[in-house]
Every structure is written in structure tokens, then in C-alpha cells.
Amino acid sequence: MAETHFHKRLWSIAWPLILANITVPLLGLVDTAVLGHLDSAVYLGAVAIGANIFSFIFWGFGFLRMGTTGFVAQAYGNKDQRQLQQVFTQALLLAITIGLLLILLQQPIFQLALYLMQGSEQVTLLAQRYCEIRIYSAPATLAHYVIIGWLIGTQHSRGPLLMLLSANCINIALDLLFVMGFGWQSDGVAWATLIAEYSSVAVGIVMIKRSQLFDQWLIQRKTLTTLASYSRLLRVNRHLFVRTISLLFTFAFFTAQGAQQGDLVLATNAVLLTFLLLISNGLDGFANAAEALVGEAIGQKNPIGLNQAITTATQWSLLTAALFSLFFWLFGPLILSWLSSIPEVIDQASHYLGWIVLLPMVAMPSYLFDGIFVGATRTQEMQNTMLCATFAVFIPAWWLTQSLGNHGLWLALTLFLMFRGASLGFYFKHYSQTQRWME
Numbered sequence: 001m002a003e004t005h006f007h008k009r010l011w012s013i014a015w016p017l018i019l020a021n022i023t024v025p026l027l028g029l030v031d032t033a034v035l036g037h038l039d040s041a042v043y044l045g046a047v048a049i050g051a052n053i054f055s056f057i058f059w060g061f062g063f064l065r066m067g068t069t070g071f072v073a074q075a076y077g078n079k080d081q082r083q084l085q086q087v088f089t090q091a092l093l094l095a096i097t098i099g100l101l102l103i104l105l106q107q108p109i110f111q112l113a114l115y116l117m118q119g120s121e122q123v124t125l126l127a128q129r130y131c132e133i134r135i136y137s138a139p140a141t142l143a144h145y146v147i148i149g150w151l152i153g154t155q156h157s158r159g160p161l162l163m164l165l166s167a168n169c170i171n172i173a174l175d176l177l178f179v180m181g182f183g184w185q186s187d188g189v190a191w192a193t194l195i196a197e198y199s200s201v202a203v204g205i206v207m208i209k210r211s212q213l214f215d216q217w218l219i220q221r222k223t224l225t226t227l228a229s230y231s232r233l234l235r236v237n238r239h240l241f242v243r244t245i246s247l248l249f250t251f252a253f254f255t256a257q258g259a260q261q262g263d264l265v266l267a268t269n270a271v272l273l274t275f276l277l278l279i280s281n282g283l284d285g286f287a288n289a290a291e292a293l294v295g296e297a298i299g300q301k302n303p304i305g306l307n308q309a310i311t312t313a314t315q316w317s318l319l320t321a322a323l324f325s326l327f328f329w330l331f332g333p334l335i336l337s338w339l340s341s342i343p344e345v346i347d348q349a350s351h352y353l354g355w356i357v358l359l360p361m362v363a364m365p366s367y368l369f370d371g372i373f374v375g376a377t378r379t380q381e382m383q384n385t386m387l388c389a390t391f392a393v394f395i396p397a398w399w400l401t402q403s404l405g406n407h408g409l410w411l412a413l414t415l416f417l418m419f420r421g422a423s424l425g426f427y428f429k430h431y432s433q434t435q436r437w438m439e
Helices: 002-023 026-035 042-059 063-077 081-104 106-117 121-153 158-181 185-210 227-260 263-299 303-339 343-350 353-375 379-400 406-434
Strands: none
Touching: 002 158, 002 263, 002 303, 042 106, 042 121, 042 185, 042 227, 063 081, 063 121, 063 227, 063 263, 063 353, 063 379, 081 106, 081 121, 081 227, 106 121, 121 158, 121 185, 121 263, 158 185, 227 263, 227 379, 227 406, 263 303, 263 343, 263 353, 263 406, 303 343, 303 353, 353 379, 353 406, 379 406
8 A cells, every 4th residue: 555655656746747847848949940930040040059058057057956856855854844945045045146147257158158159150149149138047047946946845746847838838929929020030039038937937936935835934044144054055066066067078078079970970869869858858757756755755764765765766767768668669760750851860860779779778777866866965976976977987988989980979878877877876775775864
């Protein structure tokens, strides 16, 4: 009976998050569809460059979501309302501060980023205007991460789905109004995204307010104004930041090495990485649910609940990964034909489908253990294993397999994912044997 209860709890948290993850790419698809009907490709190119710059910048601060979830889940399990308020408020202030710093430092950031992108003069000019508008969404975007982290940690998993759906709906409506109606072109897309981000944050704040966990203010002023009170939050977020930068480096290096093998390989890998995006969207839902349930069990000092949460998340992650592999094996060629209409790209990508069939089972442990370690706020281990996976596994594997061409590159990425899961699994086994999860 207890096992059935945990399966229901896991799914009640996971399914809205899986749907929310799937909606994330819709913002970019809507922008592409609207601009793709204008009379010049320069607007689409400008937004593509600008959106990539912001994806890189904002993804680097994804620790605000993960760090918040772990602390909140533990406080939620311990029924510590004061700590719930303190984590949210401190993380929100940190997010807004970073967002304001990004606004202040926008000129050197954009000059370097646009130089590295190497677009045409007209595209670069339009991309710069796009960036100069959208940068003012930085506080909202980073606050958005904190709110989603808090909602996952308190097991209000439908909240992130509602936030992202509202952002998508507003973005679609404003894209059509600003671009098609007012003729603002790429500037209109930037304004639409900015307004959608702030609207989404407003929806999240309303949901947090309705949770009644802020009905009585329990935080002392010194916990918000004294740097020492942020020490644990900053330490955990520092580890997650280094981890994220290492992950970004790995995928940037993967893309760059593919580009050096020619435009065809670059396009092929871009298509194949879409499969990895689908895998992460599916498996992240269970990893996020594990964050909430593991953190709750640790907050309650409940080893039985912790084991049940981990076992249930593992079972569903394994099943989902196996279904992904089966699906890609059966329908991989059909999906390729949907993702590209270029015969050369489809033909080239078909040679690498074996890696895609293998990836779900290889990557699953890394996603699952990420969720477990975030819930336990064991972020130093996440940082160290990611650094080792990047610089002691991925880079050497790429160097030794350059003669294999793009197959060598995919082998290096597979070993990178495999090592991440195996090394976190080593820490997991050690902590389980020594009963250190509750420390």
C-alpha cells in the first residue's frame, strides 16, 4: 500500500513538470514561426543570435532553481515555515541582484557575445537591439527560476506548468500584435518575451501567496541584510554554478568540434541533439519529483521515506528511459524526416542513430542522481563529478578518438554522461551505506 502511495505521489509531482519542460521550447518556436513569415531572413537571424546569447547567460544561473528546491524541500518536510520564507526571500533577492548586475554590465557582455557569434553587419545590429531590450527581463527570468524551485520544493508542481503556459500564451499574443500588427519585427519579439517573463513571475507570486505559507511574516530583518546568513545558500549555489559552467563548456565544445568537421556535421549534430532534449524533458520530470520527495524525507529525518522516494523514482526513470530507447529504435528515421527536409542531413544523421538509441539508458542515472543530490543539497559532489566528467573523461576521450570523426565525438559525449551517472552512483552508495543522508 505504501509503495502505491509513493507511485501516486511521484506521478502527481512529475507529470506537470514533464509537460512544463515540453512547453519550454515553444517560446522559441513561436518566435521562429512569426519571424519566418516576414520578408527578410535577417530578423530571424537576429533573434536566433540574441536568443542563443540569453540562453547561455540564463542557463548559467540555473543554480537558482536547483538550490532553492533542495533547501525548500527539506524545510517543507520539517514543516519549518520560517525557513521556507527565508530561503525564498533570500534566493529572490539574490536573483534580482544578479539580474540588475547583468543590466549594468550589458555593454561588455553583448560586445563580446556578438563578436563571438560573427553574424553579418545587419543581423548583428538587429541582434544588439534585441539584446538591449530583452536584458531588462533578467531580474524576472532569474526570479522565475527561484519561484519554480520553491513551487517544486513545496510539491506545487502544477505551478510551474501554469507559469509556463501563461508565459507562452502571452508571448504568442504579443508576438502577433507587435510583429504582425505594429511591424516592430525583431524588436517586437524582444518586447513580447520581456512582458511574458514578468507576467509569468506575477502568476508565480500569486500562487505562492495563495499557499498561505506567507500569511504570517516570520523572518527577522538581519537574515536578509547580513551576508553571513546567506552563507549556506551561497555555498550550495556556488557549487551548482561551477557545475553548470562545466556542462555548458562540454556542449559548446561538442558543437564547436562538430562545426570543424563541416557544415553538414554541424547541422546533423544539431538535429540529433534534439533527441537529447526530448530525453532530458522526459527524465527531468522524475528527477525534479525526486528532488522534492528526497528533500522532504531528509527534512523529516525519515530514512524509510527516503528509500521509497529513491526506489520509486528509479523505477519510473528506468522504464521511461527504456521506452525512449525503444521509441527511437523503431521511429528514429521517421523523426529525422520531421526534423529536417534536407536529404544530406537525414542521410548523415541516420548513421548516428545508434548513439541516440543508447543515450536514454546511459544518461538516465545522471539525471536521476542529479535530482537525488539536489534534494539532499549535496551539491559539492555534483560539482566535482561534473568537473571530472568534463576534463578527465570527455576531453581525453575526444582527443583519443579524433580519428573516428563524428562517431568519436558522440562516443566522448556518451562516456561523459556515463561517468556522471557512475561517479554520482559511487557517492550515493557510500552515503547510503554510512547513513549520511540525514546529516
